[in-house]
Amino acid sequence: MRMDEEEKKEKKVIPMKRVNIKETTICESTAQMLEKAQRDGVETAFDRAVNMKACPIGADSACCKHCAMGPCRLIAKDPYERVGVCGATIDTIMSRNFARMVASGAAAHIDHGMTMLDVFREVVNGNIKDYTIKDPIKLEEVAKSVGIETDGREIRDIATDLYKELERTYTQVEGEIPFASRVPPKTLETWRKHGVVPRGAMREIMELMHRSHMGVDQHYANITHQCSRTALADGWGGSMVATEISDILYGTPTPVRAEVDMGCLKEDQVNIIIHGHEPNLFESILESVNDPTLVKAAKDAGAEGINLVGMCCSGAEMLSRHGIPHAGNFMSTEAILVTGAVDALGVDVQCIKQGLVKVAECYGTKLFTTNPRAHIEGAEHIEFKEHEPRECTDKIVEMAIVRFRNRKLPVEIPKLTTMGIHGFSHEYINYMLGGTFRASYTPLNDNIINGRIRGVAGVVGCTNPRVKHDWVHVELVKELIKNDVLVLQTGCSQISLAKAGLYKPEAAHLAGAGLREVCETVGMPPVLGVGSCVDNSRILIAAAEMVKVGGLGESIADLPAAGAAPEWMSEKAISIGQYFVASGVYTVFGVTFPIVEETKFHKLLFEGLEELGYGKWGFTADPYEMARLMIEHIDKKRKALGIDKARERVLFDMAARRELEAV
Ligand code: SF4
Numbered sequence: 108m109r110m111d112e113e114e115k116k117e118k119k120v121i122p123m124k125r126v127n128i129k130e131t132t133i134c135e136s137t138a139q140m141l142e143k144a145q146r147d148g149v150e151t152a153f154d155r156a157v158n159m160k161a162c163p164i165g166a167d168s169a170c171c172k173h174c175a176m177g178p179c180r181l182i183a184k185d186p187y188e189r190v191g192v193c194g195a196t197i198d199t200i201m202s203r204n205f206a207r208m209v210a211s212g213a214a215a216h217i218d219h220g221m222t223m224l225d226v227f228r229e230v231v232n233g234n235i236k237d238y239t240i241k242d243p244i245k246l247e248e249v250a251k252s253v254g255i256e257t258d259g260r261e262i263r264d265i266a267t268d269l270y271k272e273l274e275r276t277y278t279q280v281e282g283e284i285p286f287a288s289r290v291p292p293k294t295l296e297t298w299r300k301h302g303v304v305p306r307g308a309m310r311e312i313m314e315l316m317h318r319s320h321m322g323v324d325q326h327y328a329n330i331t332h333q334c335s336r337t338a339l340a341d342g343w344g345g346s347m348v349a350t351e352i353s354d355i356l357y358g359t360p361t362p363v364r365a366e367v368d369m370g371c372l373k374e375d376q377v378n379i380i381i382h383g384h385e386p387n388l389f390e391s392i393l394e395s396v397n398d399p400t401l402v403k404a405a406k407d408a409g410a411e412g413i414n415l416v417g418m419c420c421s422g423a424e425m426l427s428r429h430g431i432p433h434a435g436n437f438m439s440t441e442a443i444l445v446t447g448a449v450d451a452l453g454v455d456v457q458c459i460k461q462g463l464v465k466v467a468e469c470y471g472t473k474l475f476t477t478n479p480r481a482h483i484e485g486a487e488h489i490e491f492k493e494h495e496p497r498e499c500t501d502k503i504v505e506m507a508i509v510r511f512r513n514r515k516l517p518v519e520i521p522k523l524t525t526m527g528i529h530g531f532s533h534e535y536i537n538y539m540l541g542g543t544f545r546a547s548y549t550p551l552n553d554n555i556i557n558g559r560i561r562g563v564a565g566v567v568g569c570t571n572p573r574v575k576h577d578w579v580h581v582e583l584v585k586e587l588i589k590n591d592v593l594v595l596q597t598g599c600s601q602i603s604l605a606k607a608g609l610y611k612p613e614a615a616h617l618a619g620a621g622l623r624e625v626c627e628t629v630g631m632p633p634v635l636g637v638g639s640c641v642d643n644s645r646i647l648i649a650a651a652e653m654v655k656v657g658g659l660g661e662s663i664a665d666l667p668a669a670g671a672a673p674e675w676m677s678e679k680a681i682s683i684g685q686y687f688v689a690s691g692v693y694t695v696f697g698v699t700f701p702i703v704e705e706t707k708f709h710k711l712l713f714e715g716l717e718e719l720g721y722g723k724w725g726f727t728a729d730p731y732e733m734a735r736l737m738i739e740h741i742d743k744k745r746k747a748l749g750i751d752k753a754r755e756r757v758l759f760d761m762a763a764r765r766e767l768e769a770v
């Protein structure tokens with residue numbers, strides 16, 4: 108709460124430098140709320156970022172606190188001039204720090220996937236009744252992809268076998284994880300050659316933590332191998348399991364029109380926001396807000412109804428799957444509470460700022476933690492149990508209604524919303540491009556080969572107060588589509604572009620002539636949102652499918668494709684980056700990169716990995732330079748494939764497709 112001047116003096120509070128809002132965000136709603144927060148004397152992460160200069164030694168990853176002989180800081184003009192007390196070199200220190208980021212980020216996704224698998228097992232065994240298998244077709248497809256016989260079998264039997272098979276993703280100690288079967292053979296061959304095919308996720312994380320302990324693996328290149336193996340256990344393991352099981356239980360996304368931005372809040376309704384990463388909580392609260400008893404209770408309290416809105420990644424997932432409105436990404440989560448209109452904020456795991464507690468307190472919002480893994484001091488905890496999910500979600504709705512009835516502070520909701528099309532699962536992309544009877548990536552590959560589409564980019568990841576919020580994402584993506592690069596997106600990045608209007612099919616006019624023609628023919632926007640950050644696995648599957656269809660090389664590393672996380676902040680992003688790189692994708696990060704340039708470790712990540720048959724890392728904070736680097740890479744791959752001189756081919760248009768379907 109606001110302190111008066113006397114109180115501040117007494118408590119020796121250092122006055123906060125206030126953030127320059129114009130320089131901070133291009134999201135008008137967030138800016139409006141930051142202005143209000145300043146008027147109300149409320150601080151957010153944007154203010155804290157201005158007041159807390161990032162530690163330059165930490166930013167370069169040039170320090171180590173892995174044992175009590177340190178902490179050691181390797182600061183010198185020449186990074187090889189010094190070593191830690193134990194003798195650890197700069198390469199050892201940086202690679203061990205990097206390894207721990209990969210391990211932690213991968214663990215977050217993998218644990219999420221494990222939760223999804225737990226729920227799936229309990230649904231299949233009949234112990235959870237609130238969820239069912241909503242997409243049996245997807246169940247069969249996934250089962251077939253890991254070699255399970257499906258013909259003439261009961262759904263329950265297939266599901267039981269699938270559970271057992273996917274459990275190996277986590278617990279297996281030797282062999283290869285099940286979804287290795289989806290990796291293009293040449294990519295898999297590279298992994299096998301380097302010994303990085305994941306065995307089981309738990310084993311890989313355990314080994315990486317062991318190897319990055321003081322006095323164990325002290326060769327940066329060897330540590331990097333295990334970073335790849337662990338990250339691959341995330342992308343092709345834990346994350347992929349999370350995505351596939353979520354689709355099986357809650358439905359595979361298909362395009363849906365939906366609104367984004369803070370104008371989704373309704374002054375005359377009970378507003379409830381769900382923020383986090385696991386769809387289970389959100390799916391149940393969707394039931395709760397439609398429960399006639401609770402709707403009546405809301406109306407009795409004077410509300411027009413109950414308005415459920417998503418934020419961050421669970422929001423992105425529900426936006427894609429059900430068209431639930433989405434109010435904003437990671438850096439808007441504090442700002443939205445400043446509206447005073449949020450009656451309850453329910454959170455589960457990952458990317459939940461502790462700072463939310465104070466802002467919620469200032470505006471009287473009820474903040475509920477729900478996951479046993481993630482309590483926050485000062486927030487009320489209502490445990491979410493998948494066996495009785497409504498106990499928690501009904502309670503959140505009831506408490507939100509109470510808060511609505513007792514709203515005291517004036518409400519100010521930014522008026523902005525943008526409509527767009529979301530929910531492009533890889534299955535739908537297949538169908539959209541190929542049609543009902545020949546669902547296939549062939550038309551995509553054809554259009555890449557003939558040069559209408561120059562290449563494909565995955566632009567993903569967080570937002571970060573160290574850079575202008577949303578701006579880097581938006582400028583990068585505009586630049587890419589202008590140059591005929593089709594963009595696939597997940598997570599917070601998807602929301603940045605959705606707010607900027609790039610998810611409307613009409614945004615095709617911002618694309619280059621070739622991409623525009625394809626978008627207009629198919630009726631799709633030039634930017635395709637595929638879901639939350641675990642749904643990056645959909646991009647991996649799309650890449651594998653493009654290789655399988657043919658004409659674009661034999662491995663993912665051959666594809667004219669690149670990835671970027673221009674405003675990343677979390678360790679999960681580092682794990683995602685490493686699994687894209689290990690899968691063969693050139694991946695450029697913005698903001699900062701935890702590395703000292705011109706070191707051996709830097710050379711390995713930014714050049715050497717590509718020579719070993721993987722992709723490689725890139726870095727620049729500038730969106731235009733980032734686009735240039737990605738396009739340059741795409742062109743390099745086109746040249747290697749011999750498709751740099753575009754061959755004219757007839758686009759497979761709707762009329763031709765209809766003709767084929769009629770046959
Ligand atoms: Fe220093 Fe080595 Fe200990 Fe790290 S492990 S803190 S570099 S002595």
Ligand code: MSK
Pocket residue numbers: 419420436437457458567568569570597598599600639640676677679680
């Ligand atoms: S929520 S990991 S800020 S994308 Fe997935 Fe957004 Fe990044 Fe969290």
